[in-house]
Amino acid sequence: MSLLEVKRVSKRFGGLKAINDVSFSVKPSEVTFIVGPNGAGKTTLFNLITSIFHVDSGSINFDGRDITHLTPNGAAQIGIGRTFQLVKPLRNLTVLENVMLGAFLRTSSRAKAEKEATKVLSFLQMEKVMHLPARGMGLPTLKRLEIARALATQPKLILLDEVVAGLPTSEAIKLAMLLKRLPEWGISTIGGIEHVMQVVMRVADRVIVLDHGTLIAEGVPQDVVHRPEVIEAYLGSKYKEIAL
Amino acid sequence: MVNWFYIPLQGIINGLLTGALYALIGMGMALIFGVMRIVNFAHGAFLMMGMYATYVVFQATGVSPYYEFPLAGILLFFVGYATYMGLLRPIRGQVDFMVILLTMGLALILTDGAQLVFGADYHQINIPLLSRNIHLGSQISINAPWLVSFAIAMALAGALYWVVTHTMFGRAARAIAQNPYAAPLMGINVNRVQAVAFGIGSAAAGISGALLLPVFYLFPEVGNQFKLKSFVMVVLGGMGSIQGAAIAGLVLGVVESLTSLYWGNEWALAVDFVLFILVLSLKPSGIFGSQRA
Amino acid sequence: MRKWQLLIAAVFLLAALFVPLFGLTDYTLQILFRVFLFAALGLAWNLVGGYAGQLSLGHAAYFGVGAYGLALFSKLGISPWAAVLLGVVLAMICAAMIGSVSFRLRGPYFALCTIAFAEVLRLVAKNLPNVTGGDVGVQVPLLFAHSPVRSFYWSVVLLTAFALGLSAWIERSRFGYYLMAIREDQDTALSVGVNAARCKLWALLISAAITGLGGALYASMFLFIVPDQVLPMEISTEIAIVAMLGGAGTLIGPLVGSVLLESAAEIFKNVFKEANLLIYGVLIIVVVLFMPEGIVGTFTRKLALFKKAPAVPFAAPVPATIEAESERAALNE
Numbered sequence: 001m002s003l004l005e006v007k008r009v010s011k012r013f014g015g016l017k018a019i020n021d022v023s024f025s026v027k028p029s030e031v032t033f034i035v036g037p038n039g040a041g042k043t044t045l046f047n048l049i050t051s052i053f054h055v056d057s058g059s060i061n062f063d064g065r066d067i068t069h070l071t072p073n074g075a076a077q078i079g080i081g082r083t084f085q086l087v088k089p090l091r092n093l094t095v096l097e098n099v100m101l102g103a104f105l106r107t108s109s110r111a112k113a114e115k116e117a118t119k120v121l122s123f124l125q126m127e128k129v130m131h132l133p134a135r136g137m138g139l140p141t142l143k144r145l146e147i148a149r150a151l152a153t154q155p156k157l158i159l160l161d162e163v164v165a166g167l168p169t170s171e172a173i174k175l176a177m178l179l180k181r182l183p184e185w186g187i188s189t190i191g192g193i194e195h196v197m198q199v200v201m202r203v204a205d206r207v208i209v210l211d212h213g214t215l216i217a218e219g220v221p222q223d224v225v226h227r228p229e230v231i232e233a234y235l236g237s238k239y240k241e242i243a244l
Numbered sequence: 245m246v247n248w249f250y251i252p253l254q255g256i257i258n259g260l261l262t263g264a265l266y267a268l269i270g271m272g273m274a275l276i277f278g279v280m281r282i283v284n285f286a287h288g289a290f291l292m293m294g295m296y297a298t299y300v301v302f303q304a305t306g307v308s309p310y311y312e313f314p315l316a317g318i319l320l321f322f323v324g325y326a327t328y329m330g331l332l333r334p335i336r337g338q339v340d341f342m343v344i345l346l347t348m349g350l351a352l353i354l355t356d357g358a359q360l361v362f363g364a365d366y367h368q369i370n371i372p373l374l375s376r377n378i379h380l381g382s383q384i385s386i387n388a389p390w391l392v393s394f395a396i397a398m399a400l401a402g403a404l405y406w407v408v409t410h411t412m413f414g415r416a417a418r419a420i421a422q423n424p425y426a427a428p429l430m431g432i433n434v435n436r437v438q439a440v441a442f443g444i445g446s447a448a449a450g451i452s453g454a455l456l457l458p459v460f461y462l463f464p465e466v467g468n469q470f471k472l473k474s475f476v477m478v479v480l481g482g483m484g485s486i487q488g489a490a491i492a493g494l495v496l497g498v499v500e501s502l503t504s505l506y507w508g509n510e511w512a513l514a515v516d517f518v519l520f521i522l523v524l525s526l527k528p529s530g531i532f533g534s535q536r537a
Numbered sequence: 538m539r540k541w542q543l544l545i546a547a548v549f550l551l552a553a554l555f556v557p558l559f560g561l562t563d564y565t566l567q568i569l570f571r572v573f574l575f576a577a578l579g580l581a582w583n584l585v586g587g588y589a590g591q592l593s594l595g596h597a598a599y600f601g602v603g604a605y606g607l608a609l610f611s612k613l614g615i616s617p618w619a620a621v622l623l624g625v626v627l628a629m630i631c632a633a634m635i636g637s638v639s640f641r642l643r644g645p646y647f648a649l650c651t652i653a654f655a656e657v658l659r660l661v662a663k664n665l666p667n668v669t670g671g672d673v674g675v676q677v678p679l680l681f682a683h684s685p686v687r688s689f690y691w692s693v694v695l696l697t698a699f700a701l702g703l704s705a706w707i708e709r710s711r712f713g714y715y716l717m718a719i720r721e722d723q724d725t726a727l728s729v730g731v732n733a734a735r736c737k738l739w740a741l742l743i744s745a746a747i748t749g750l751g752g753a754l755y756a757s758m759f760l761f762i763v764p765d766q767v768l769p770m771e772i773s774t775e776i777a778i779v780a781m782l783g784g785a786g787t788l789i790g791p792l793v794g795s796v797l798l799e800s801a802a803e804i805f806k807n808v809f810k811e812a813n814l815l816i817y818g819v820l821i822i823v824v825v826l827f828m829p830e831g832i833v834g835t836f837t838r839k840l841a842l843f844k845k846a847p848a849v850p851f852a853a854p855v856p857a858t859i860e861a862e863s864e865r866a867a868l869n870e
Contacts, residue, residue: 050728076730084728090721101718105730108711153729283645331822338829340645341592345781346825348774352818360812472656475649514660517653524650525638 002061003028003188004049004157009058011048011213018044020213021058026190028156029183033191033200033221036210037234042192043085045210046159050075050082063156076105081155083146085162089134096121096130098145102152113152120151124178140171147179151187158182160191164199172196176203195234197225209233250383255505256498261390263497264397265452269470270477270489270496271404272448278484279417279441282332283340285347287449287474288467289354290320294450295466296358298457299367308371310392313454317447324446328439351471359464367462374458393455400451401490404444408486417441421484469513476520482530492531542789542833543705549792550698557687566686570758572799573693574751579779579791580700581747584740586777587785588713590720591640591737595651596748596776598635598658599628601768603749604756605662605669608677617678621753628749629742631658636741640734652770659768674763677756689758696754697792700747704788716740720786748776782824784831793832 002025011019019041026032034042047053049060051070059068062078075082081102090098099117100110107113121130124144129137134145143163150158160179164172176199182189193200200207200221207224209217211233217224224230269291276284294316298309327350335342376388408414416437420427428434452470460466477496481488499519500512523531553573557566578600585591606624611617631654639650662669669675681688707713715736718726723733756762775798783794801820805813828835 071732072724072727073730073732076728082728084725088722088725090718090725092721093717097714101714101726101731102729104711104714110709110711113711149725149729281645283649331826334826335829339590341648342825342829344592344594344645344648345778346822349818349821349825352821353815356812356815356818360815472652475652479646479649508664510660510664514657514664517657517660520653521638521650521657524642524646524653528642528646 001028002026003063004190005061006045006049007059007061009045009048009055009060011044011053011056018213019048019055022210022213022215023058024208024215024218026157026188028188029186030205031180031183031189031191031203032206032208033193033204034208034210035193035195035197035200037195039212040210040233041213042210043161044213046082046161046190046192049159050080076153076155079154079156081150081153081158083143083150083158083160083163085165087139087142087146089137089142089145091135092133094131094133095126095137095141095145095148098134099148099152102149105153116154117148117152120148123151123181124148139166140175143167143175155187157188157190160189162193163191164193164196169196169198172199173202175199179203201225251505252502254384255501257384257386258390259498259501260494261386261394261497262501263494264394264401265455265493266470266473266477266497267401267490267493268397268448268455269452270474270481270493271401271486272445272452273474274478274481274484274486274489275404275408275417275441275448276445277478278421278486280332280420280438281340281484282442283344283347283475284442284445285344285471286327286351286354287446288469288471289351290323290446290449290467291453291456291470292358292464292467293323293354294320294453295457295460295462296362296453297450298454299369299462302369302457308373309369309454309457310373310389310396313396313451316450316454320450321443321447323450325439325443327446328442329435332442333435333439351467355464355467362464364464369457369462371458387459389458393459396455397452400448404448405486405490407444413437413440472513473516476516479520479528480523480531485530488530539705539708539788542787543701546701546789546792547698550694550701553694554691557690563686566690567758568799568803570686570690570693572795573690573697574755575775575779575799576792576795577693577696577700578748578751578776579783579795580697580704581744581751582776583704583780583785583787583791584707584716584744585737587780587787587790588707588720589716589737589740590786591741592648592777593639593651593741593744594648594770594773594777595635595653595655596744597768597770597772598631598651598655599745599748600752600755600772600776601655601658601662601764602628602631603752604677604762604767605675606749607680607753607756608675608762609669611678612675617680617757620678621680621750624753625746625749628745628752632741632745633738636738640737640741652773655768655770655773659764662764662768669764672763672765674761677760677762679760680754680757685758689754692754693751696747696751701789701792703743703747708788712736712739717786778821781831782820784833784835784837787831787833787837790831790833797832 004026007023009019009022010017022045034045036042048055051074052072054069059066061067062080067078090101096117099120100113103113103116121127124147126144126148129141147160164175167175179189180203204221207219207221208215209224209230216229216233217227273284273287276282297319298312298316301307301312301315302309331346331350332343335346373388378386378388378391408417416432419430419432420434420437424434473496477489477492478484480492496516499515503512503515556569582593582596585593603624606627607617607620610620610623615623635651635654639647642650663672665671666673679685715726715731718731719733719736726733752767756767779794779798780791782798783792784790802813802817805816809816830838
């Protein structure tokens with residue numbers, strides 16, 4: 001009973017095969033992390049799932065429907081939320097107004113949108129900055145803002161691209177603990193992360209490892225992290241022997 | 245061989261002759277747009293300035309514009325350089341349309357200024373070359389001034405292309421065009437290079453004006469149509485590609501000439517825009533471009 | 538802040554309605570007609586250029602289509618007001634076509650495309666004398682038989698009030714939010730499900746309708762139009778500048794801009810005579826260099842700083858920087 005099914009998806013950019021025959025599935029209310037060194041294809045995979053790019057071959061199913069080819073705004077409408085690696089706040093609006101933008105997907109009433117946005121911001125412990133302009137905020141706040149805006153669209157699945165990159169470890173772990181609670185809200189999470197393994201170990205139900213566009217390992221975190229292929233991908237073949 | 249061959253052939257030849265001049269104007273615009281992503285609405289006014297400057301010198305000295313044109317080039321180089329440094333550099337961080345508005349304002353000032361100084365009347369000059377025609381066979385004739393301007397324009401176009409591909413300046417300009425953030429990190433003085441590029445582009449417009457003087461009417465708004473044509477060439481040629489703009493200029497010249505021949509002059513400008521819209525909707529990266537728009 | 542803007546504008550417009558009763562000359566009323574006409578046109582432009590951030594330099598197209606619609610449909614025997622309606626509908630159809638092509642383009646390409654469309658329309662009007670009368674022109678029926686100059690004046694004041702009310706309503710609605718999100722960062726807007734193409738198109742349709750109506754009123758007041766009067770780039774530029782001088786993306790910016798600019802233009806014409814365009818050009822440059830947010834925008838921002846108010850003036854756009862664009866482009870590489 002999977003929420004998202006990615007089947008044999010491939011994508012080329014000119015001569016580079018960015019995603020090579022990748023298949024995996026994600027269940028509802030689960031936390032999955034896609035890990036892999038820089039350039040492994042995590043962002044590309046997210047872009048394919050949300051139809052910012054279209055796959056060359058393969059298919060993607062969400063909640064029983066084929067979503068291989070959607071319009072760029074279609075993903076949010078069917079329940080897939082997304083954050084970006086480089087945060088994109090709407091600088092001239094307040095934090096609350098930024099999140100209301102997401103809430104407006106599900107209601108056309110300002111009042112309801114404001115209520116929903118406030119609820120989400122409370123969950124992310126951002127009540128204090130709600131009415132400040134987004135322009136002056138620091139990175140940790142902006143990262144949470146990205147998440148809040150995506151959550152306000154009431155997604156069933158949320159894709160978090162490098163959600164803790166650039167944050168000091170304490171912040172990263174605090175955020176990760178919040179994310180661990182998302183399944184309570186019925187939201188399934190896929191996070192893309194390059195290297196902050198502490199977060200992955202604490203939060204993930206499952207881990208998928210990508211290297212150069214190919215899926216090289218899949219399973220529970222404790223298991224996957226020790227696999228020789230994974231260590232080789234990150235550290236090179238010299239360190240394969242560390243795996244035990 | 246009968247008229248059905250020679251008439252369009254004459255049309256094509258005329259088109260290539262005008263097209264060379266267009267190419268020069270278009271390359272200037274393409275250089276500016278390519279290096280700085282600036283849509284210069286004062287480009288036509290610069291052409292007009294070059295034209296008036298040459299006119300004044302011609303009236304004073306009687307020297308043919310085909311020898312005087314470097315003066316127009318030098319004048320407009322400095323005008324362009326100063327415009328960039330004084331007006332455009334301060335607003336570089338802003339959205340595109342602020343730049344468009346500013347150059348529009350500048351164009352208004354220059355055009356109205358010309359009207360104040362020279363009056364709104366149409367001027368024309370007469371040089372002996374105008375009455376010389378070169379005949380190819382009995383059916384094709386080429387008006388000598390157009391041949392001279394063709395030669396000069398093509399030579400300058402080639403020179404510009406050489407500068408962009410073979411000099412340090414050209415390399416720096418292309419670097420900035422590709423990545424305005426890495427360029428300064430490579431030690432490129434971005435402001436200076438951009439100002440020079442703007443100057444060269446404006447000089448091209450000025451020289452085109454000088455070359456146009458013998459064969460066209462001179463009046464304050466003369467630059468408008470050429471400005472619009474430059475936009476068309478830049479888009480047709482692709483994202484600021486100089487070669488593309490040059491070829492687009494030649495294409496435009498021929499298309500206009502044939503349109504005039506078969507449908508009348510009035511439709512020539514309209515065809516430019518239709519072509520423009522077609523390219524923008526079907527292949528926004530331009531006929532010769534390969535990147536995204 | 539917004540409520541104040543609305544209040545001031547409402548009072549101003551109400552007062553404006555009473556102005557003709559003070560026995561002004563027809564000449565003065567015609568100048569005032571122009572002031573409020575361009576206020577309405579600027580407000581209409583503001584929906585697309587200000588809130589949605591899409592710089593259209595081709596709004597003369599809709600103005601001209603509205604004008605020619607009235608003229609040509611009347612020639613076919615249709616009653617004047619029905620012809621006005623048809624002209625407005627035609628303007629909206631043009632907007633749909635122009636928008637569907639232009640909105641796919643970003644940055645300067647969009648502006649250039651709008652210019653191209655407007656120019657094509659102008660050239661078509663010039664070169665089809667059998668249909669449009671060409672450069673010779675075409676007659677336009679008089680919409681108000683009873684004290685025409687006053688009636689035309691009142692009609693544009695009402696049009697301005699309508700455009701203002703509509704802007705105020707849109708600004709607070711989800712549609713308005715979406716437009717502003719598109720302006721700030723279209724990709725972000727898409728990622729939260731905004732149908733950017735549809736929103737932009739709707740904004741343009743509404744904008745074109747009001748602009749077309751303005752064109753019809755203008756044409757009727759002059760009773761005769763030629764292509765270079767209602768379709769040239771100068772009209773498109775004037776509309777855009779009125780909005781930007783006053784403050785694109787603000788509520789009453791275009792109204793302020795029009796009052797200032799049109800009165801200034803009139804004064805310049807009398808004081809500077811032939812140099813009036815030059816002064817106009819200087820004005821544009823001064824605004825771009827020193828007040829890019831326009832009068833109302835700059836004023837609102839300064840006021841917010843002064844009051845240290847936490848709320849950001851909702852509509853004042855701060856121009857996006859090249860950095861953001863470049864980042865985004867790099868991301869999409």
